[in-house]
Amino acid sequence: MGGVENGGPSGQPPGTPNCFRCRHFEVRHDPAWPYGCRAFDFRSRALPSHEVQRSSGAPCQAFEPRGPAPRPPPRPPRDPGGIYG
Numbered sequence: 001m002g003g004v005e006n007g008g009p010s011g012q013p014p015g016t017p018n019c020f021r022c023r024h025f026e027v028r029h030d031p032a033w034p035y036g037c038r039a040f041d042f043r044s045r046a047l048p049s050h051e052v053q054r055s056s057g058a059p060c061q062a063f064e065p066r067g068p069a070p071r072p073p074p075r076p077p078r079d080p081g082g083i084y085g
Contacts, residue, residue: 016049017063024048024062037062 019025024039025048033043037052039062044051052060 019047019049023064023066
């Protein structure tokens with residue numbers, strides 16, 4: 001745990017982790033609480049790292065970088081048959 005990934009959305013306090021690059025961050029479908037943190041188990045209207053910074057005065061200590069996106073499985077070869085083949 002720990003670490004800081006800068007370069008997040010505009011308005012992000014300097015030195016706070018970029019939630020969009022954290023494995024614990026989730027975007028929720030509830031308009032009242034659009035963001036969440038699985039590590040601290042809470043939902044928020046603001047990015048979780050902003051809430052942690054505001055409430056504790058320290059940058060988020062649960063930041064863990066996301067791994068690379070999974071690759072989609074290869075597509076099967078196309079069948080050339082049909083009415084034209």
